[in-house]
Amino acid sequence: MSERTKDWDLYEAGKRYNNRIEPNYYDTVDANLEFFQGNQWRNLKTDKMPKPVFNIIKRIITFQVASLTSSKIKIHFEPLLNSEDPNEQLNPSDIANAQVQNLFEKFKMDFQIKDALFDAATTGDACAHFYFDTTKKPYGSLSEARGEICMELVDGTNVFFGNANNHKVDVQPYIIISGRDMVENLREEAKRYKQNEKEMNAITEDYNYQEQSGDSGKIEVEADDYGKALYIIVYRKDKKTDRILASKSVENAYIYKDIDTGLEHYPVAWLNWEKQKNQYHGRALCTGILPNQIFINRMFAMVMYHLMMTAFPKAVYNADMLAGWNNEIGAAIPISGVGPDVNIKNIAGYLEPGNMSNQIIQAIELAMEYTKETLGVSDAALGQIDPKNTSAIIAVQKSSAIPLENPKANLYEWVEDIGRILFDMMGTYYGLRPVPVDIDGEKDVIDFDFSIFKEMWFDVRADVGESSYWSEIASIQTMDALLNSGHIDIINYLERVPAEYIPQKEELISNIREKMEMAEMQAQQMAQPNIDEIIAQLPPEEQQAFLNAPPEQQQAIIEQFMSQSAPMM
Incomplete structure (x- = not known):
């Protein structure tokens, strides 16, 4: 070996x-x-x-x-x-x-x-x-x-x-x-x-x-x-x-x-x-709970054993007068040698079982209750109380969470x-x-060299617990207020909302951008002057002069017409 x-x-x-x-x-x-x-x-x-x-x-x-x-x-x-x-x-x-x-x-x-x-x-x-x-x-x-x-x-x-x-x-x-x-x-x-x-x-x-x-x-x-x-x-x-x-x-x-x-x-x-x-x-x-668990189990075992031994009374009888005891339902029991002055209770009867102390059950209940309460698992924490005072329930639940x-x-x-x-x-x-x-709402695949991580130092922060959940809700409420007041647009809002709150967030941002670009193009087209309509509004001799004029002069005529027809503010 x-x-x-x-x-x-x-x-x-x-x-x-x-x-x-x-x-x-x-x-x-x-x-x-x-x-x-x-x-x-x-x-x-x-x-x-x-x-x-x-x-x-x-x-x-x-x-x-x-x-x-x-x-x-x-x-x-x-x-x-x-x-x-x-x-x-x-x-x-x-x-x-x-x-x-x-x-x-x-x-x-x-x-x-x-x-x-x-x-x-x-x-x-x-x-x-x-x-x-x-x-x-x-x-x-x-x-x-x-x-x-x-x-x-x-x-x-x-x-x-x-x-x-x-x-x-x-x-x-x-x-x-x-x-x-x-x-x-x-x-x-x-x-x-x-x-x-x-x-x-x-x-x-x-x-x-x-x-x-x-x-x-x-x-x-x-x-x-x-x-x-x-x-x-x-x-x-x-x-x-x-x-x-x-x-x-x-x-x-x-x-x-x-x-x-x-x-x-x-x-x-x-x-x-x-x-x-x-x-x-x-x-x-x-x-730390093991000794308490052993005590509870043993006490319950002794209570059960006591009930098994004494719950049903023991029958006793005078063997000199009874040939045998028959415990069947409805069965007759023969008795011999009984005189007129003999009491039947002196021949057979039942022994009364010994009573168990109520302190045993109380000790078991207190052991279970105190064990749970000292570890923060009270009835309030479990929700096993009548919800009459909700503020008190919340306060008790928060205090019971301290052991954690x-x-x-x-x-x-x-x-x-x-x-x-x-x-x-x-x-x-x-x-x-x-x-x-x-990138900008479009999915792509790039080659990234992870070896640069060996030359960088990042702070690692674990957001664990209720604080991260409530801080995200507070951030979203702030973003809602900024959007409603007009300080940010919908694109800025969506880019800052966590992805898990909005399914397919990047696709939604891309669709909204496309609609905004189309609306902007339509607005620009509507703002551009219609040259044919402008020429039709001119007298015949001016129409002929406009058509014979060089392009620079035509543009100047159009701009002059647009400035004269613009509404007064």
């Missing part, structure tokens, strides 16, 4: 760090995922007890994720230090904004953000990993351009920072991304990078899935010729060039090693639900990091490729 690679030693060091965290990081992640999915009695032996599940964890996390993703998300690149010519019809920042919007649509970014927030809320972390797939054709057979930026979400258990006490990505000496893939795929990839036969044969099936997220991550299909192997990708900064180098390997062999990616930023965007001091892992929302401010700020930072990564990758990999643009 070949020796373990040096990169694999770094991976093992990262696993040891996670296992030293108290409580154990992998155990915490697995428990959170199972509790969120509803498997809340795992590893508990309670054969006689019922196992109820009142999943308040899922209700709270679903509500908070929905609250964070209820608004639109955009990325804007703005040039710094007057690096663009404002008179140009097409600036690099416009190209960057359009390309990122296209990439977001390909990534299905709205769904990716929801999945990332669910990961962060349940495990504490979410990671977006970007790579450039050279096998893809972004325009199909219409262009020779090859390669496309791709995005994947990676579980926090598969990401390892070189400096685990710092959550910032750019300051890391190295970052490791791990995963599992088919052995056949890994060997084909090693072949593309021209690895020798010894390295390729060292890529074999393994069962190193103990650190994968969730109980389901530790179960794989066992079939011949379809085995999987654990791989790691190590990104590290080259101290000389300050660019990112990448290596991919399995435990005993490299697939590729120290390839210069040309990137200046790690292609990794890291998101914590709640940042923790001196470690790169975040604290999950689910972790920190996760929301972390989300803003994450989206801006994604914008910087995409800008870096476009400038590094795209090169000269066709770009569809709209």
Whole structure:
């Protein structure tokens, strides 16, 4: 067996760090995922007890994720230090904004953000990993351009920072991304990078899935010729060039090693639900609710067990007088040795069950209520109150959203990091490729050299949340006022309205311009004098003189006639 690679030693060091965290990081992640999915009695032996599940964890996390993703998300690149010519019809920042919007649509970014927030809320972390797939054709057979930026979400258990006490990505000496893939795929990839036969044969099936997220991550299909192997990708900064180098390997062999990616930023965007001091892992929302969820489930289980044991009264009878007890409906029960002074109640009866304290139900209700309220998921936030005072409801809903401010700020930072990564990758990999643009209302395709992005510096701003929505509404209202007051025309209005508010905006602008040009031409034609009508109004001798006059004299006569016939103002 070949020796373990040096990169694999770094991976093992990262696993040891996670296992030293108290409580154990992998155990915490697995428990959170199972509790969120509803498997809340795992590893508990309670054969006689019922196992109820009142999943308040899922209700709270679903509500908070929905609250964070209820608004639109955009990325804007703005040039710094007057690096663009404002008179140009097409600036690099416009190209960057359009390309990122296209990439977001390909990534299905709205769904990716929801999945990332669910990961962060349940495990504490979410990671977006970007790579450039050279096998893809972004325009199909219409262009020779090859390669496309791709995005994947990676579980926090598969990401390892070189400096685990710092959550910032750019300051890391190295970052490791791990995963599992088919052995056949890994060997084909090693072949593309021209690895020798010894390295390729060292890529074999393994069962190193103990650190994968969730109980389901530790179960794989066992079939011949379809085995999987654990791989790691190590990104590290080259101290000389300050660019990112990448290596991919399995435990005993490299697939590729120290390839210069040309990137200046790690292609990794890291998101914590709640940042923790001196470690790169975040604290999950689910972790804090787990003890409350366990208490609620256990109390409900004991209540149910009590009802099962005592809800139906126990029958007791005098065995000396009764031959046997028959509990069938309408069945006769024979009694022997009964005298005239014997009371039937002394022969058989029912035991009264013990009463359960009402404090148990109150404690369960208070536990559920306080858990939701402290996390901002109150009845007012959920809309489960009588809407008599709408102003009070709005005030309560706004105050209940305060616990989401920190996760929301972390989300803003994450989206801006994604914008910087995409800008870096476009400038590094795209090169000269066709770009569809709209110039003066007409669609066209131009060749744009994306390598100039490497020499430019743009400010990346993420417009996330309700503020961007309301600011757009305020801008549109201002534009409406300027249009109604006549300070701007309809063309200026349409050029400044966001494209998503008006379908096919550029086509509409082009049609309006054509109609305006036609109207202007008709007005000019109507304003031009009719020479035949002017000649017809002259006496016969003047008509003959006009026709015999040179062109300059004819024009002077026409202008004199027009000035005399013009209406007095």
